[in-house]
Amino acid sequence: MERLKAYKFRIYPTEEQEIFFAKSFGCVRKVYNLMLDDRKKAYQEVKNDPSKKMNFPTPAKYKEEFPFLKEVDSLALANAQLNLDKAYKNFFRDKSVGFPRFKSKKNPVQSYTTNNQNGTVSLIDHKFVKVPKLKSLIKIKLHRRPKGMIKSATISRHSSGKYYISLLCKEEISELPQTNSAIGIDLGITDFAIFSTVQKIDNNKFTSKMAKKLKREQRKLSRRALLAKQRGFNLFEAKNYQKQKRLVARLHEKVMNQRNDFLNQLSTEMIKNHDIICIEDLNTKGMLRNHKLAKSISDVSWSSFVKKLQYKADWYGRKMIKVDQWFPSSQICSKCGQKDGKKSLEIREWTCPLCHAHHDRDINASINILTEGLRIKSLTEIT
Template identity: 60%
Template sequence: MLVNKAYKFRIYPTKKQETLIAKTIGCSRFVFNHFLGHWNDSYKETGKGLTYNSCSAELTKLKKELVWLNEVDSIALQSSLKNLADSYSRFFKKQNNAPRFKSKKNRVQSYTTKETNGNIAVVGTKMKLPKLGLVRFAKSREVHGRVLNATVRRTPSGKYFVSILAEVDVLPLEKAESSIGIDLGITDFAIFSDGSKIDNNKFTTKMEKKLKREQRKPSRRALHAKQNGINLLDAKNYQKQKRKVARLHERVLNQREDILNKLSTEIIKNHDLICIETLNTKGMLRNRILAKSISDVSWSAFVTKLEYKATWYGKTIMKVSNWFPSSQICSDCGHQDGKKPLEIREWTCPFCHEHHDRDLNASKNILAEGLRTLALA
């Protein structure tokens, strides 16, 4: 099965390459914003937007007027236009909100370029990229398949990464002859129908005290710079502390991403059918008491990883309705008890007198409902 797979590596550009990356990011942002303005004006005047082809022709003329646009990768500028056209296409299909102007203050700055005539390739310990040439990178694994494009990113902490998108032929995994139900929670991240549990690592909560302390410093340093008439871009202490805070956020993000990737891969390898409850995460986040904890566990990201890996490796994901009363039904006799407050973690069935762990019982019911739904499909 041919799938698009991304390979992410950290790169270590020279000062000259860093300057060129910054110029390419800036030019891509300028092109996006320039044509977004024209697109909005055209829509207001005529009720119709522009097209990618008309913008592409206009870009050729614009590059003759603004010669500095020729200093950077031309395909990156075209990709910026393509992204704008795709954003509007999804907007009119009501798949997302209208595209907005990009800011140089966004947390992550990036540009995308396409592979043509071998301009993106791995050469020993270096990565060959358009205009940049050979860039030193941390080669953690081999890149397989046909390279499609590359996205160069600069993070708030000042690190640089490249994501190589390749078309890879993925083979289905061997059948494990096993099914599992998963109940996602906050105290325990995942509770499986076989009785095992995965702890919630609470990465953000563990780092919260340090983050609060370090996030106060940029505010004080910004005030000090303002009182002395120093621009924040030139305030070295402010910029230094800003990067330090960004590194703390990145550490939390990387820890969470690592756990989710390893756990989702292990589940896909060991089970053919994975039954999981459909979660209304947006609705849950309206609960101010639980919002921070729900954001920290990243249920949506975990389910997304399970879904695409199941597609790649020939496994099945069955989603059970979020209205299914998984916590109210006795997994032994099927008796449905009343709705219980969240603080009740254990209960005894009044019909068969079986004592249940609330989450374990829910995961067993999710598995049973998933198998029933699959049989009816």
């Protein structure tokens, strides 16, 4: 089955290429904001006079007024329009998403997307990448070769000062061979994941491990910001402040990369070794309202792990079953099915009063999640 798969690589642009990217980021942001402003004005006109028809502008409209827009890739500007259209559709489909907002140059990640037309985006000699409107080749760290046809490329600059390119490829992804294995997963904080196979995956606590260093560097950043203001410098022009800001951003990026690598490896291992994966459908947003646990919950990134499992299951022909969040997985004895009532979080082990089986709370919960998931699967197959 053909799927769209993204590959992200680090790139090392020259000073001239960095200037071109900065222009592209700025122009894409400018066009997006101009189109959003015009749409708001058009909506107000139609609201006041329903006989009028809403006319949505295109990027070409602004090129006469702003000639510098001709210096960048026209496909990048066209994609800005598509992104705005998508933002509008998302808002009208689900109001909780929020109305499209103006883009800011203060955003920590600046990016633009261009399309591959007749090889305008291509990899050269495993060392360079070619993008439209840029005559020189960009040095790239190609840690793996994309297998499919490149459809588009997104160039981004992070607050750490690093540049990346994300290549969206259309490729054939084959289903994995059957393993005749099913597993239940209970997600936790002390242990990241507890499997029905009795295996526990340690919570690496990436943010907590970096917390001391981050705190020290962020304090230094605050001092430099205060010093720059006292001397009357704009923070964008204060070199020491900007240098320290990049250092803090790199620490945050390192934590993010460590966590992402851990989640990717674990989710891939689950998909490779099991045909059916049963997991609790957690309400992470609701749980984050608990201020005592919010920091720990956001650090473990349950929702990101579940998303990775879901798309990989769809790709490789696996079945992922979500068990209702209100299912009492911790209250039921996995041996005899006796429901023993709600237990506080302090209770990590308990003994069933009926069959006297001794349970580890989390392992018992993961076994119950597996049993419930298989029951849901059999019901769906019958219907």
